[in-house]
Every structure is written in structure tokens, then in C-alpha cells.
Amino acid sequence: MSAGPPTRPRKLAVFGGGLGSLSAVFALTELPGWRERFDITVYQIGWRLGGKARSGRNLRAHARNEALGHHVWYGWYDNAFALARRVYAETRRAPGAPLATFKEAFKPCDHLLLGTGDRTDRTPPWKMSLPRGDSLPGDGAAQPSVWHFAQTLLLWAIDCIPRLHPQYATWSAIVPRWPDASRSLWPALMRRAGGQGVRAYDGFDPQRPDYDDLLRRAAAAVHGEDAPKTSRQRRAWAQPLTHCGEHSLRSLVGLGARQTHPQFTTMVDLALATVRGILHDGLDRAGFSAIDDQDLRAWLRRHGASEEALASTVLVALYADHMSYESGDAERPAAAAGALLRAALRRYLAFSGALYYIPAAGLGEVLFAPLYRLLRDRGVHFRFFHKLKHLCPDPKQPAVSAAVVGRQIELAPGVEEYEPLIKVKGLPCWPSRPLYSQIVLGDDPVIQAIDFEANESPEVEEVVLRAGVDFDDIILGIPPPALAGAARELAARDPRWEALLEHTHSIAAMGAQLWLSPTWAQLLGGPAQAGAGGIVRTELPRWVNLSTAAAYEGWPREHWPGAIASLSGPRPDRSADGSREPVRDIAETWLKSHPRALWPEASLAGADEFNWELLLDPQGRAAEHRLAAQHCWATQNASDRQIVTLPGDPRHRLAAGDSGFRNLWLAGDWVGGGLDLACAEGAVMAGLQAARAVSGDAIVIHGERDCIDSD
Structure with a gap:
């Protein structure tokens, strides 16, 4: 936490109006007495907020909503969702008003x-x-542990396997189809579990096996008085079941299960590979990030997933959903295994309410317009048409001494502050083009042809913001693809910034x-x-x-x-x-x-x-x-490019409070120390981390860390 001048609130300059930086501002303005502590100004290139999630109304085409991206x-x-729900709770639109x-x-x-x-x-x-x-999402439900994910997948697979083939619907019919060596090894795994104090397999007689009773007792054991309590016991309990699931699945696939139930066979295949990988690589104790140097499909293959499962629609769709490709080439899928696996397991096994939610209109009016109005009413200042050009490090200390900003427009006579919103059917919205009536020469076709959201757009004035005068701290919410010029001196000073710019793929x-x-x-x-x-x-x-x-x-x-x-x-x-x-x-x-x-x-x-x-x-x-x-x-x-997390990328990312410059804080889905994956949740999480680092307050961030075993 950096110390600002004691006689006035600390001046925060926030660059970028995407979800990460706005989440940081929202969290700071939630703190008691924040006005006495902070004076916040958001500098935004162009005329609207939202970053990659922005949308706008095309007033030349029936005010239709036009967006970029995949807003699920x-x-x-x-x-x-906690952020969105708090925004709606505070804005309190009149009953009957749209949204x-x-x-x-x-x-x-x-x-x-x-x-x-x-x-x-x-x-x-x-x-x-x-x-x-x-x-509802945003309630703050307890985050499942890595072990809980493994246990859930394993029990689900064991429950599904007898349903994959109509002629082999009991374990007593399935287990005899295993190879003899695999069936002979199973009792040894059970004895090893017993040696660790696991009672789930007690009483099993290999000479007169009752496989159905055995599997029922083993599955029920996790909920009884003798449930495995330590990490070692849980792993010992899981190994015989994993062995059973893998060999049963192989036997049933050989008997045609994939043709009978293609999707469920694939899901069981992937579930068992995930469980084996978690156990083998100790992710229940190390967390998912331990495998971020590997590609997810390569990791699943190494832990026994079949080639059919690796090429399945569900796994290909997971990569497609995050656009996890090298250079945007769908023929070259690649994703940091831990980051993508964490997101997949939380998506399907840890959701609250519904599996997913779709905005009833564009995110511009569903989220960013009410959030903007709320922050403005709280006292946050916004400077639209201001683009960051350069961050200047102090030559004598690890701090940013100045920020060079390009002011893109002159406001029309009589316009003191740009008002960005319009109303469509009573709903505050962002337009898809600037409101030219508020801009000098706004009716000029040359002005209307300018893309004010591009870094290369012209400017009318260069403004230098100086530390100690115009700002005390900076929250940087602009992603690395758009920082090649603005952060070049930071990279020259700190090798970690050079690595960040080089290894943030988009x-x-x-x-x-x-x-x-x-x-x-x-x-x-x-x-x-x-x-x-x-x-x-x-x-x-x-x-x-x-x-x-x-x-x-x-x-x-x-x-x-x-x-x-x-x-x-x-x-x-x-x-x-x-x-x-x-x-x-x-x-x-x-x-x-x-x-x-x-x-x-x-x-x-x-x-x-x-x-x-x-x-x-x-x-x-x-x-x-x-x-x-x-x-x-x-x-x-460049600022609109989708961040992708390729194998090895997370190790080069900087945490929100660890920029290497004591008055510079980071926010956005490119920041390390959270999900390490580009999505709305990752952006909000990084914004909350930035707010916590700036303020020093104990801001709670749900799911920030993997829940792991410590014994």
C-alpha cells in the first residue's frame, strides 16, 4: 500500500473503463468513508465504457444493440454477479421501468x-x-475444494458406468470382463487403503466377490462416520475406485458402449482421466496452477483419456468457448491445463442457480450504463476521449512519475462535460457512435470517420499528469496488447514487464x-x-x-x-x-x-x-x-484482442498488487494471481484484488484461491 499526502484524499487515476478497472473503482467506493480517502478519476479512450464487453445502440438502424464478443x-x-446484484440493489429503478x-x-x-x-x-x-x-450467483456459496471436485467426478463415473451398456448393467457382469491382471491387482489396492485406515473395503472376499455390494459400500463411505479424513486416506480410498472405473470403461467401450451412449461414455472417460491426474499430480494439495505449464488435452492424454474423448465435441467446445488457440488458429488448440480445468470444473460442478445467464439486452445497458451512473453519483469523475500514451517511471525510485494522456476532442461550446448516454424506450444506453453534437466540428464527415476507440486516433492535445499533483496512484486496466508503447519504459526498467508484454498472448x-x-x-x-x-x-x-x-x-x-x-x-x-x-x-x-x-x-x-x-x-x-x-x-x-492463456503464460503474469512500481496497480483478466483466464469473473476478481492492494482493506474475493488440503 502506497502512502499519499496526508492533507487530502489520495488521487487515483484509473486508465481503462473495462470490467476489471470499474470493479476496482466500485469496490473502493463501497468502503466506509471512501471520499475522505480517495479522489478517483477514470480516463477512457473514446466515448463508452465496457472494454471488450461493451455494446452500443446503432441509431441509424432502429437503435438495435450491437456488441462484440460472446456475452454469456x-x-x-x-x-x-455479486457486483451486478449490488448495482441493481442500489440503483433501484422504478417498478415497471425497463430492466x-x-x-x-x-x-x-x-x-x-x-x-x-x-x-x-x-x-x-x-x-x-x-x-x-x-x-443465486453472487450469494457467496462455499467454493468446492480440488478434492471435492475429484470425489464428485469419481462417484459420478462409478454411478454412470453400469448404465453405459444394456447387457452389462451390474458390476458383477462388468468386472469379469476385465483383464485378469487388472482384476488381480484390485484387492491389493483395497488392502493398501485398509492399511491407511480406510474402512470402505473391509470384508471384501476375492474368492466370493460381491462387486455390486462392494461398490455401493465404497461410494457411501465418503458420507459415513468412517469417511476418509486426511488427504492420504482420501487418496487411498479413491485409488481402487479409479482403477475400477478405468478398467470397466475400457471393457464396455470394447463391447460397443461408445456407440450406445457416445456423450456419456466420453464424459466418463474425461472424468476418470481428470481424477487420475488430480491424484497423480497431487493437485488436491498443490492446486490447479501446478499444471499450467502443460496443455490441458496433453495432460488428459497423459492420464489416460482416449483419443476419442480428446477429440470430443464437449472438449473441443471448451477450447472454443475460451478461444484457446495459438494465433487464433483453430487447428492449433492450446490452453494452460490448470486454468482451463479449474474453469471447466467450476462451470459444471460449482455453479449457483442456473448453469449460465444471458443478458436480456446488451451488456452496455444491462451492466455498464447503470454501473457508470452509480459511480458518477457516488462522486467518481469520468474523462471520456482521453487515451493513455505513455507511463514514465521515476528515474530515482520504483514508481511512476508521470502519465502522458492524449485528449481526443474539444467539447462543443456550452458543453462542460461529455454526457455519454442516450435513452431507448426509457433505458439508458451507450450509442454505437459518439454523440457528435457535443463535439467541436462533430458534424464534419472527417470527424465522424475517426475511430475514437483506436490507439492510433488523432488527438487535439497532449496532457501530462504528474505524480503528487494530478495523481498519487494509478490503476491500470488496459491489457498488455495495447501497452506496447505506453509501457515500454516500464519494460526497460523491470524485466518482469518485458516478460509480461512478450508472453501475454492474444x-x-x-x-x-x-x-x-x-x-x-x-x-x-x-x-x-x-x-x-x-x-x-x-x-x-x-x-x-x-x-x-x-x-x-x-x-x-x-x-x-x-x-x-x-x-x-x-x-x-x-x-x-x-x-x-x-x-x-x-x-x-x-x-x-x-x-x-x-x-x-x-x-x-x-x-x-x-x-x-x-x-x-x-x-x-x-x-x-x-x-x-x-x-x-x-x-x-489492440485493446480488444482476446487474452488467451497458453501453457506457461501464467508464470509471466503480474499480480494486481505486484507491478514492481509502488504507485501502480493492475486490473483486468490479464492479471495473475486469480483465475489466469480471460472471462468476466477473472476481470472482476482482478479488479477486487487491485482495490484491496490500493486500500489495504480486507476485501473478500470469492474463489480467489483453489481450496486445497494442507495435511
Whole structure:
């Protein structure tokens, strides 16, 4: 914690208005007496907040919401949802106002639909359904330990295995199918467990085995008086069951189980490999980060996962969901094993309420507009159209002595402060373009052609903010891909910054937001149950049903959309000749190739070609030209690139409170010491860590560390 001047509040300059830095500001302004302690100013490039999660209303296209990215919030995002719920509790919109409550703003979903664009794969899409709980994300439910995850997976696998083949529905039928050597080894593992004080296998007679009774007793033992209590006992209890599960699965696969139950066979396969890996590598005592130098699929393979499971839709979709690819190339998946495994286990085994939630409109109006208004009302200052150009380290001490900022615009006469929000149907929203009436020469086509969210955008003035005068501390919420220039002197001073900039990998993203005339149910030919999912092995493998947003857009009755879809995926780095296929062409190819994979009723009668007339186009264009009326996008700016966590990357990341410069604090999903994975929860967690480091207060961060055994 750095010490500011005692006679006034510490001045905090916050650079970047993404979820990480805004979470830090929110947490600081939650502290008792914060106004006496801090004077906070947020400097934001361009005209809106939200970072990579921002969205805006296109006032030239019926105020429709246009966004970048894949905005699905999973039920395990406890810190992110706690933030959102507190924002809604404090803003207290009037009853009947649009999106007045948290429950109106975030729609729960219990089903994921996972399919493939591979036409040779005849396996139908898998609807993964998980039962909803009574709690809500943000309640602060206890975080399961690494051991609890392993135990849950193991017991689930043991429960599932007798259901994988109709002719082998009991353990007494399955175990005799094992190789003799494997069956002979099993009693030795049980005796070893008994030697560690595990009573679950007592009384087993290899000469007259009752395998079904044995497995029932072993599974029930974790809940009884004789439940294993130490780490050593728990591992000893698990080894015979893991051995049983692995050899039973292999036997049943050889008998055709994968053809009978392809998805569940794959899930059992992956579950058992995960359990074996946790036990073998001691993750129940070391935590998931211990395997971050390995790729997740390589780690699963090393612990016995089959090649069929490693190529399965569910695992490929996990990589696609986080766009975990080298250089954006889907043919080169790579992810730090611990970071991605932690996220996967929390996603499916530690969610609160529903499996995931979809914003009822764009995140701009669902989260960032109310958060902005709340922070402004609390007394936080915002300076839009201010871009960070350079951080200057003090030559005599490890501190930042100055920050060079480019002011991008002059405000129009009579405008004292830029007012960024508009209202659409009574809902405060961010526009997709600046409000030019507040800007000098705002009606000039040259000004309107400028991308004010790009680092390369012009500026009207360079401003130098000086330590001790304009700021005492800095919270940096700008990701490393956009810091190559601004942080170059930090990297020259501190080798850790050089490593951070070099080893923070990122990729561009792209997508298409589609407005269609039929409802989602009509496109499916049945009820719309899943709100999101994946169609792997396609250029745009992630999809979300955003149809609820139509009610908050400004469409006339004759052009009212029945469905809104978001498709997105990685944008590969440029080819050797520097060229890139236009996103609209990619979307056209996707719709021509995979319409039935998402919407069975979206094809022309008697053909497998997409019915282009389904796309909403007020101008009435024909065929694929109707894509011109949709929102096809690609991230162009360095700050918008998706951070990916490749094997080995986490060791180069800096913690929120360990920048190496005593008045510089870090916030964002690129910060180390938390999830080490790009997602909303990771950004909020890092923001809370920054607030804790700045303030010195004991700010509680749910799930910040893996729960591990210490004995």
C-alpha cells in the first residue's frame, strides 16, 4: 500500500473503463468513508465504457444493440454477479421501468446445445442439461475444494458406468470382463487403503466377490462416520475406485458402449482421466496452477483419456468457448491445463442457480450504463476521449512519475462535460457512435470517420499528469496488447514487464449478429430450450440466442425481429500475404454450410441451403446481400484482442498488487494471481484484488484461491 499526502484524499487515476478497472473503482467506493480517502478519476479512450464487453445502440438502424464478443455469464461467476446484484440493489429503478431488477436483466439457462459442423459426424447435437439450484450467483456459496471436485467426478463415473451398456448393467457382469491382471491387482489396492485406515473395503472376499455390494459400500463411505479424513486416506480410498472405473470403461467401450451412449461414455472417460491426474499430480494439495505449464488435452492424454474423448465435441467446445488457440488458429488448440480445468470444473460442478445467464439486452445497458451512473453519483469523475500514451517511471525510485494522456476532442461550446448516454424506450444506453453534437466540428464527415476507440486516433492535445499533483496512484486496466508503447519504459526498467508484454498472448475475434423474422422456436421447429452453445469445427463455433433484446430495440412493427442470434469465433492472424477474408464472407459461408446445425427449419424446402429471406432487411435486398443489413464485426484494436492463456503464460503474469512500481496497480483478466483466464469473473476478481492492494482493506474475493488440503 502506497502512502499519499496526508492533507487530502489520495488521487487515483484509473486508465481503462473495462470490467476489471470499474470493479476496482466500485469496490473502493463501497468502503466506509471512501471520499475522505480517495479522489478517483477514470480516463477512457473514446466515448463508452465496457472494454471488450461493451455494446452500443446503432441509431441509424432502429437503435438495435450491437456488441462484440460472446456475452454469456456462467453461474460460477460469483464475484461478477455479486457486483451486478449490488448495482441493481442500489440503483433501484422504478417498478415497471425497463430492466428494473437483476432478475429481469439476466436470464437463467439450464441447457447447452453442443454440435459439430463436420457433416461426416452423424452424432446428433448434445443438449447438456444441469438442474437449477435454489441459490443465486453472487450469494457467496462455499467454493468446492480440488478434492471435492475429484470425489464428485469419481462417484459420478462409478454411478454412470453400469448404465453405459444394456447387457452389462451390474458390476458383477462388468468386472469379469476385465483383464485378469487388472482384476488381480484390485484387492491389493483395497488392502493398501485398509492399511491407511480406510474402512470402505473391509470384508471384501476375492474368492466370493460381491462387486455390486462392494461398490455401493465404497461410494457411501465418503458420507459415513468412517469417511476418509486426511488427504492420504482420501487418496487411498479413491485409488481402487479409479482403477475400477478405468478398467470397466475400457471393457464396455470394447463391447460397443461408445456407440450406445457416445456423450456419456466420453464424459466418463474425461472424468476418470481428470481424477487420475488430480491424484497423480497431487493437485488436491498443490492446486490447479501446478499444471499450467502443460496443455490441458496433453495432460488428459497423459492420464489416460482416449483419443476419442480428446477429440470430443464437449472438449473441443471448451477450447472454443475460451478461444484457446495459438494465433487464433483453430487447428492449433492450446490452453494452460490448470486454468482451463479449474474453469471447466467450476462451470459444471460449482455453479449457483442456473448453469449460465444471458443478458436480456446488451451488456452496455444491462451492466455498464447503470454501473457508470452509480459511480458518477457516488462522486467518481469520468474523462471520456482521453487515451493513455505513455507511463514514465521515476528515474530515482520504483514508481511512476508521470502519465502522458492524449485528449481526443474539444467539447462543443456550452458543453462542460461529455454526457455519454442516450435513452431507448426509457433505458439508458451507450450509442454505437459518439454523440457528435457535443463535439467541436462533430458534424464534419472527417470527424465522424475517426475511430475514437483506436490507439492510433488523432488527438487535439497532449496532457501530462504528474505524480503528487494530478495523481498519487494509478490503476491500470488496459491489457498488455495495447501497452506496447505506453509501457515500454516500464519494460526497460523491470524485466518482469518485458516478460509480461512478450508472453501475454492474444487473438482477434470476429462474429455476426443476425436479426431474423421467424422466432427461435420456428427456426428450430420446436421449443427453444438452450440459450447458447457451440457448433465446433466451424469458423464461428459459439452461438447465443439474444432474442430478448428485441423488446428493448426500436424496430417498427413491420420489421419486428422474431429472433436475434450472435455467432462468434477466433479471427486467425493474417496469412503470409497479409490478406484476411472479410467477416461478411465468412458469415455467408457459415450460413451456407451449417444452417441445419443450429436451426433445422432455416433451410429452403428440399435443400440444405440457408433461406436468406429469413434475415431481416428493411431495404429488401435479395439472397446473401441481406447480410449487409446484419452486424458483422471483427476486433481491430489492440485493446480488444482476446487474452488467451497458453501453457506457461501464467508464470509471466503480474499480480494486481505486484507491478514492481509502488504507485501502480493492475486490473483486468490479464492479471495473475486469480483465475489466469480471460472471462468476466477473472476481470472482476482482478479488479477486487487491485482495490484491496490500493486500500489495504480486507476485501473478500470469492474463489480467489483453489481450496486445497494442507495435511
